[in-house]
Amino acid sequence: MEMDKSESAMSYAVAETVRSWPGEAQSSSRPALELGPICIDPETFTAVQNGQPLPLTRVEYEILTYLMRNAHRVISQQELVARVIGGVYCAESSLVRVHISRLRGKLGKQVPLIDTIRGRGFRFSARGDR
Numbered sequence: 001m002e003m004d005k006s007e008s009a010m011s012y013a014v015a016e017t018v019r020s021w022p023g024e025a026q027s028s029s030r031p032a033l034e035l036g037p038i039c040i041d042p043e044t045f046t047a048v049q050n051g052q053p054l055p056l057t058r059v060e061y062e063i064l065t066y067l068m069r070n071a072h073r074v075i076s077q078q079e080l081v082a083r084v085i086g087g088v089y090c091a092e093s094s095l096v097r098v099h100i101s102r103l104r105g106k107l108g109k110q111v112p113l114i115d116t117i118r119g120r121g122f123r124f125s126a127r128g129d130r
Contacts, residue, residue: 035068036113036126049107059085060103067114067124076121 033040037050040061047054047061056064062084067075077096081089085096100114100122107113115123 033068040065071124074117074120074123
């Protein structure tokens with residue numbers, strides 16, 4: 001089955017939207033983000049830790065990227081929902097905590113990279129930056 005020009009253009013637009021970061025204009029090249037043992041490539045939407053690929057879900061990848069881009073700043077659960085996950089924040093929901101827990105599990109427990117700041121939120125801290 002062949003697509004007409006409008007279907008092809010729509011598929012291309014959807015693909016470009018998926019590759020876009022929320023609130024960012026499309027750019028031809030974004031620099032890799034590297035903090036401690038983690039390196040994120042926003043062009044390929046991949047993350048590696050000590051040279052090994054991390055099998056992250058889309059939401060885990062976006063949370064990790066957001067925390068790394070805002071390293072050493074405490075990010076509240078409400079901010080993560082508003083800026084990364086989407087939707088309306090509900091204090092009783094464990095949505096953010098579950099995503100953070102799964103992300104921590106994939107990063108390993110030898111050197112914790114995501115700190116919990118009680119009553120405030122979460123902070124990314126690269127090895128030795130505590």
